[in-house]
Amino acid sequence: MAHDAHEIKGIGIYLKVFATLIVLTIVTVAVAQVNLGRLNTLIAMLIATAKALVVMIWFMHMNHESTLNRIVFGTAFIFALIFYGLTFMDVDTRINLQNLFINK
Amino acid sequence: MKYMPLQASTFGEDWDLVWNFVLWSSIISCIILIGGMIYFIFRYQRKTDKDKTAYITHNTFAEFLWSFIPLVVFMGIAAWGWEVYKDMRTFPTDALEVNVTAQKWAWNMTYSNGRTLTGKLVVPVGKPVTILLTSKDVIHSFFIPSFRVKQDAVPGRRSKLWFQATREGNYHLFCTEYCGMNHSGMLGTVSVVAQADFDAFMAENPNAEVSPIELGKQLYQQQACIGCHTTDGKPLVGPSFQGIFGKSVKIKGGGTVTADENYIRESILNPAAKIVEGFPENQMPVYQGALNEDQITALIEFIKAQK
Amino acid sequence: MAHEHSTDYLHHGKGLWSWLTTLDHKRIGLMYMIAILTFFFFGGIFALLIRLELMHPGTQFMSPTVYNQVMTLHGTMMVFMVIIPGIPAFLGNFVLPIHLGAKDVAFPRLNLFSWYIFIAGALIAASAVVFGGVDTGWTFYTPYSIQTYKGTVFMVLGAFVMGFSSILTGLNFIVTVHKLRAPGMTMNRVPLFIWSIYSTAIIQVLATPVLAITLLLLVMERTLGIGFFDASLGGDPVLFQHFFWFYSHPAVYIMILPAMGIISELVVTFSRKVVFGYTAIAYSSIGIAAVSFLVWGHHMFVSGQSEFAGKIFSFITMLVGVPTAIKMFNWVSTMYKGSIRMDSPMLFAVGFMFLFAIGGVTGIFLATLSIDVHLHDTYFVVAHFHYVMVGGTLMALMGGIYYWFPKMFGKMFNETLARITFALIFLGFNITFFPQFIAGVQGMPRRYQDYIPEYEWLNRISTIGSWLIGAGFLLVLYVLIQGLRKGKPAGPNPWGAKTLEWTIPSPPPHENFTTTPVVSGGPYEYR
Amino acid sequence: MSTVSSGHTHAHHFESSQHEHKAGIHGVWLFLVTEILMFSGLFVAYAIFKGVYPEVFHEGHRYLDWRLGALNTVILLFSSLTMALSIHYIRVNKPKAAMINLLITIACGLGFMIVKYIEYNAKFHHGLYPGHFFTAHEHIEHKNLALFFSLYFCMTGLHGIHVLTGMGLIGWVAIRLKKGEFGPHHYTAVEGVGLFWHLVDLIWIYLFPLLYLVS
Known part of the structure; x- marks a missing residue:
């Protein structure tokens, strides 16, 4: 009656994952101290996404989860991106944004 | 049947063409669908409770047809609609510009020479006009049915639309974005006149000497005070002006105040400061910065005169 | 436990308390029915008042202040308390588990909890009337909603709370469809009603959280002045519209799917024929659900949104028309060479197709950029969405109620009277709303308490039609109560339908199925 | 009513407790989807306003102490570790070790909230309140700075509410663990709460660089 399709391993993997996350946190803080212009945002987001993936795969056991649940969770990000993408499409293409916002 | 409003701008013709195409393709598809349905209802009426029916699970070709044909028609309509819309949004460079500021519940038009009008827009026939829109308080929408144009006036933002009138006459101007109590009263007239008449209109000196009371009366109408304050004693959104001057009134939160010059001045500039008991809050726009000293004085004189 | 299986769900447990604490999806469905019909009654009264006020230009008996509040209450009640929960939470709850061959939904306690959240939200929303009133319209556009009466906060919080009910119901249904299908009930054997409820649930789970955060931000805007949507604090009122319509456009499909x-x-049962194009109808539901998230900008063509965004949204909006057209053509094709009986549920189904066809094609008008510039926020829009929401959703709801009434209560209603209700509602509806298309084309803006005299004749016809609708729905109430009290026993399958709920007694036993059914074929095998 | 599932039996409408477990966890994943979309509203608002007022965001982030943010990141990451460990220990039938890890997780949550409290206090001290309570108008360079702090308080505030909720939920499963309701084959609630806690961590992983680091 085991729920778990995956066998139980030791706690080593969790410790490794934690160490990885700490290293990535240090990297993202360190990179932020250097001014790279627009690249800063991009790098910070890439590192954050890497951390998020690590948490999802090993802490949330995405690696052993059913395909259905993977699709379900992925859907959330797809629709959040649609939300952002189409809203951004409007704001970004409004002509002379500077003039539009009178209070700027 | 004359179901469409008169077309009185250059957009009218193109617009009505798209409209007619969509209308007739809609009518035809509805006749096919609803007609087919009604025909089947009678043709295949149940005769006995043991009727055998055809076992038709699907027909890929038919299903492809009635997905693909609508898709093509819809895309065509969208493209055509976009073409006409593009003209509406491509602004001519030689247009007459009129600034329009919306507020609860009036349209204020300002011409390039400083001439202002409320609730009435005068434009020359056959000349492109660009309306630059903004709002003082909430979102309003500038709509002239006969010209087929509409654009929201958003506070803190500038938006615009343009048209070229083709016929002289007077046309309705509506507010189509819900803006509160007197939304349905936020009307205006668009007066399309010949170029010569328009030039004469622009040449009129709006700043000719008028008495303060007369100026106050004009402001009373132009600044939309009239929408909420009557002069016949009937309270509307705000108190009536009749006999209010010098009277002692109860204010919200306790206390009384005499409606003297200072109180009236304060109430115009900052209406929220002292609200008279029994009237709603947050209804009146703030006029701080919108009126100059002469105008405020004129308004006070006008209110004084309402005995 | 043997005695439990012998009683039907209506008599399994007695007294009000056994209903209020029930975990039975059928009883929870009926509790939704009672709540929703009550709200529908009030929403309907408000609608009749609005029409009465608009019969002539000028003020009849409602001042603008009152009219705006009544208009807002009509809108918010009908949208958030009637049409959104109407079919999924009421009929969906009753039918979905039985259609799947399951004994209950996946999380029965969560299901009951959702009902209580719904009632709590409705009460909070209704309290807005007491705490200062609300006159924003159901769209709560900023900055008006930030400035007007204090009651707005309660209405917004109420809608926020009801949103959670919607989310949790959707979540429950998705898990039920994924995990609780009977043996042999593969996804391509579930009835088409399940496909539509399933698509709806997907929208509920994906879109409603955005409504929650939007309304929460609106409350924060009013209480803390955070300024996201307030131009005077550097925010953008149009951004609110993006946030709002990201939910509220998909919500339109929560209403119609x-x-x-x-x-x-209905079409299958009363044509006694296998459905035409099962796969196409099933996947078009999912298709509509997916595309519904990409089109919200068509509510904002004149709001100050960029022209480019308007163009993209216009084209994507047209895509929604395709799966909708597929459904319409497939239903009509199902009737081809069928054995059609026009019982009252089928009358409503045919009425649906008639009205929805008109509602659908007028949607194409509004999706066309240049045409929408003229029609936006006029009575054309009002007529369009009433053709879809009332002519579509309410007609289907009525058809569904008549169709499943014998299953719910084991009794038959008076068929003749039921047909008369259809005639009244259908005629009254067209008389009420068709003139509004013309008024809209002529430029009459919506949410007007007063109008220029040119529109009077159209409004007068419209008001007279509304009385017919009102009479029709009162008669529905009578038909249902009379059926409950004096109806003849219905038997397990009065319509000769094929889906699983008709294989069990009417009313169904508490546990639905005494033995779990094993499914070996499609849902509509009329051979 | 045979739907009450206490101990190790399953509710009447499921075939087995494994079936029930799968349905339960599936429900939790769907719930996490709704959480992500709810937060997405705030992230979209952040991105849009950052596009419109980049200079305001640059000024705003200078008022935030990245060291406190980084400390909180480490605390939350560590709590995620202990949460994962406690599930691991339940599955290998070591309830005591699981209990210790659950308690450490709660303690981390508490630590996170204390750091948050210190941060909020410092902001309030400078008059950097959200919205129209914002009083620091004299010292700032850009007039819409209040908007940044509205975003800051909304995002971290909603996240903070989730941390508190998570702590409550962990407390609830800790009590049930003490009562012996969980075992190697019955731990749906712990796993569900764990998923929720990881999601809270996940959101902070994005909030930290967006608010404290990006300039």
């Missing part, structure tokens, strides 16, 4: 599911069931 379940109705389409009911129509699929």
Whole structure:
């Protein structure tokens, strides 16, 4: 009656994952101290996404989860991106944004 | 049947063409669908409770047809609609510009020479006009049915639309974005006149000497005070002006105040400061910065005169 | 436990308390029915008042202040308390587990909890009337909603709370469809009603959280002045519209998709014929759900949104028309060479197709950029969405109620009277709303308490039609109560339908199925 | 009513407790989807306003102490570790070790909230309140700075509410663990709460660089 399709391993993997996350946190803080212009945002987001993936795969056991649940969770990000993408499409293409916002 | 409003701008013709195409393709598809349905209802009426029916699970070709044909028609309509819309949004460079500021519940038009009008827009026939829109308080929408144009006036933002009138006459101007109590009263007239008449209109000196009371009366109408304050004693959104001057009134939160010059001045500039008991809050726009000293004085004189 | 299986769900446990604490999806469905019909009654009264006020230009008996509040209450009640929960939470709850061959939904306690959240939210929303009133319209556009009466906060919080009910119901249904299908009930054997409820649930889970955060931000805007949507604090009122319509456009499909599911069931049963194009109808539901998230900008063509965004949204909006057209053509094709009986549920189904066809094609008008510039926020829009929401969803809801009434209560209603209700509602509806298309084309803006005299004749016809609708719905109430009290026993399958709920007694036993059914074929095998 | 599932039996409408477990966890994943979309509203608002007022965001982030943010990141990451460990220990039938890890997780949550409290206090001290309570108008360079702090308080505030909720939920499963309701084959609630806690961590992983680091 085991729920778990995956066998139980030791706690080593969790410790490794934690160490990885700490290293990535240090990297993202360190990179932020250097001014790279627009690249800063991009790098910070890439590192954050890497951390998020690590948490999802090993802490949330995405690696052993059913395909259905993977699709379900992925859907959330797809629709959040649609939300952002189409809203951004409007704001970004409004002509002379500077003039539009009178209070700027 | 004359179901469409008169077309009185250059957009009218193109617009009505798209409209007619969509209308007739809609009518035809509805006749096919609803007609087919009604025909089947009678043709295949149940005769006995043991009727055998055809076992038709699907027909890929038919299903492809009635997905693909609508898709093509819809895309065509969208493209055509976009073409006409593009003209509406491509602004001519030689247009007459009129600034329009919306507020609860009036349209204020300002011409390039400083001439202002409320609730009435005068434009020359056959000349492109660009309306630059903004709002003082909430979102309003500038709509002239006969010209087929509409654009929201958003506070803190500038938006615009343009048209070229083709016929002289007077046309309705509506507010189509819900803006509160007197939304349905936020009307205006668009007066399309010949170029010569328009030039004469622009040449009129709006700043000719008028008495303060007369100026106050004009402001009373132009600044939309009239929408909420009557002069016949009937309270509307705000108190009536009749006999209010010098009277002692109860204010919200306790206390009384005499409606003297200072109180009236304060109430115009900052209406929220002292609200008279029994009237709603947050209804009146703030006029701080919108009126100059002469105008405020004129308004006070006008209110004084309402005995 | 043997005695439990012998009683039907209505008599399994007695007294009000056994209903208020029930975990039975059928009873929870009926509790939704009572709540929703009550709200519908009030929403309907408000609608009649609005029409009465608009019969002539000028003020008849409602001042603008009162009119705006009544208009807002009509809108918010009908949208958030009637049409959104109407079919999924009421008929969906009753039918979905039985259609799947399951004994209950996946999380029965969560299901009951959702009902209580719904009632709590409705009460909070209704309290807005007491705490200062609300006159924003159901769209709560900023900055008006930030400035007007204090009651707005309660209405917004109420809608926020009801949103959670919607989310949790959707979540429950998705898990039920994924995990609780009977043996042999593969996804391509579930009835089409399930496909539509399933698509609806997907929208509920994906879109409603955005409504929650939007309304929460609106409350924060009013209480803390955070300024996201307030131009005077540097925010952007148009951004609110993006946030709001990201939910509220998909919400339109929360309203119509379940109705389409009911129509699929009705057309098949009363044509006694296998459905035409099962796969196409099933996947078009999912298609509509997916595309519905990409089109919200068509509510904002004149709001100050960029022209480019308007163009993209216009084209994507047209895509919604395709799966909708597929459904319509497939239903009509199902009737081809069928054995059609025009019982009252089928009358409503045919009425649905008639009205939805008109509602649908007028949607194409509004999706066309240049045409929408003229029609936006006029009575054309009002007529369009009433053709879809009332002519579509409510017609399907009525058809569904008549269709499943014998299953719910084991009794038959008076068929003749039921047909008369259809005639009244259908005629009254067209008389009420068709003139509004013309008024809209002529430029009459919506949400007007007063109008220029040119529009009077159209409004007068419209008001007279509204009385017919009102009479029709009162008669519905009578038909249902009379059926409950004096109806003849219905038997397990009065319509000769094929889906699983008709294989069990009416009313169904507490546990639905005494033995779990094993499914070996499609849902509509009329051979 | 045979739907009450106490101990190790399953509710009447499921075939087995494994079936029930799968349905339960599936429900939790769907719930996490709704959480992500709810937060997405705030992230979209952040991105849009950052596009419109980049200079305001640059000024705003200078008022935030990245060291406190980084400390909180480490605390939350560590709590995620202990949460994962406690599930691991339940599955290998070591309830005591699981209990210790659950308690450490709660303690981390508490630590996170204390750091948050210190941060909020410092902001309030400078008059950097959200919205129209914002009083620091004299010292700032850009007039819409209040908007940044509205975003800051909304995002971290909603996240903070989730941390508190998570702590409550962990407390609830800790009590049930003490009562012996969980075992190697019955731990749906712990796993569900764990998923929720990881999601809270996940959101902070994005909030930290967006608010404290990006300039």
